Amino acid sequence: MTSQGLQPDTSELDAWLATNAEAIDTTQALASEILPRLGRAGVFRIGVPAHFGGSGATIADAIEAVAHVAEQSLAAAFVFWGQRTFIEYVLQSSNESLRTRWLDTLLSGELAGATGLSNAMKYLSNIEPLQMKARSLNGDQWTLDGSLPWITNLRPQGFVAAAAFDHASQESGVPPSIFAIPHDAKGVTRSEDLDLVALRSSNTAALRVEGTVLDQSFRITADAPAWLARVRPGFLGLQCGMSVGLARRCLAAVGEAGPGSRAAVAGEAEHLANELEDLTHRLKDGVLKGIFIAAPAALFEIRIALAAIVEAAVGLEVQVTGGRGYLRGQGGTARRMREAAFVPIVTPSLVQLKNQLALHAKAHSA
Known part of the structure; x- marks a missing residue:
């Protein structure tokens, strides 16, 4: 540590x-x-x-x-x-x-605890509208409706999920709120686990709320855009930790290969390891110093670069493992290939981030 x-x-x-x-x-x-x-x-x-x-x-x-x-x-x-x-x-x-x-x-x-804020993070970047709606009953209670198709850690034994809600037209001008939704609140339903090709023990499911009434004590923030901008570095920074760990393990597997195989890719592996170390340092430093709050594009670039390292690192592992890695139960190479395939699509996906960076570049070149 x-x-x-x-x-x-x-x-x-x-x-x-x-x-x-x-x-x-x-x-x-x-x-x-x-x-x-x-x-x-x-x-x-x-x-x-x-x-x-x-x-x-x-x-x-x-x-x-x-x-x-x-x-x-x-x-x-x-x-x-x-x-x-x-x-x-x-x-x-x-x-x-x-x-x-x-x-x-x-x-x-x-x-x-389930983040449930992938939709909200995309809303913050103008990628998609909020999918959940809140209607005020009085100054301290709201009726919540909507659904989110993909949330991880919706543990059937008990969960609380965060979700962002757009306020109804009667409250025009009011910023969206974020509520913490307990599993046992009336109108809250969890789907069966999604039929994923991997990561199947992650308790990933859809969540729906219908006429769920919650009061102020369940509201995480009354100003979702401002609050999300502050917590986004932690959201993405912790998520990037997944890529860092996976890339490290793939490169370690390369180092465990036979001497001939290691020698064939030694230069590439060393380059990736150095780049991974640099990106990890920049990630931690930026999150600690609050740099990414005002400069989210820099964090997006790190997320994209880490995904590229994961792709390259697992590719090297496949090369040095050879046919053995294509057999079940042989050191985890096939599993890490499946894991690596998830990195580009976890929200915000690489496509979404690249689009955001393109808009950012266009705005700053105008």
Whole structure:
């Protein structure tokens, strides 16, 4: 870890992930175990202030922890990202009741936190409109309606999901709000798990709210655009940790290959490793210093560059592993190929980010 703080011992978690990474990726059999095991390992507390029940350190250490888990299992890291990002939302909210109600059980892994804000992040970048609507009942209650097709960490045993809601026309001029939606609120339904080709133990499903009534104590923020701009670096920074960890593991596999194979790609592997180290440093530094709040394009560029490194690193692993990697149960190469295929499409996708960068460049050249 890069900062001071009481850091957890993850050796037991590491061993379990190493043993079960294939099953976590290809089946739903272990979906109920991932969150509690991450919680028992204490990783959700990393980067959370001690007075809130955390182990101290910084958000950069939390990014590094996501990367460490991703080296073993991207599916487990995906769950980790969802949980830790939701915890960050609770920490960054001015609504004290959210922390009082849920923070302890989120940190322990007893309750699942689902970000649910992919739609909102795309809304912030003018990619798509908000899909959820809020209608005021009085000054302190709202009726919520809408659906989100893809949310990770919707644990059937209990979850709370963040979602952004556009206010009805009767409240024109009011910025969108973000609410924390508990699984047991009236009108909240979770679909069956989506039939994913990989990451199948990530509890990824669709969420629908119909006539759900929540009051002020469930509102994360009353000004979604301003608040999202502040939390986006953490959202994307923690997500980038997934790419960092996966790329590291692919390059480690290259280093474990036979001497002839290693020698054939040594130059490429060294170049990727150096570039990965540089990007990881820039990512952590930018998140810690708040650079990406005012300059999101710089963060988008890092996310895109990390995805390119993942693609190149897994490609090198395939080359040095050869036909053995095409067999089941042979070191995880095939699984990492599936994991790498997810990196470009996790929201915001590379296509969406590239479009945003093109608009940014056009605006600044006008």
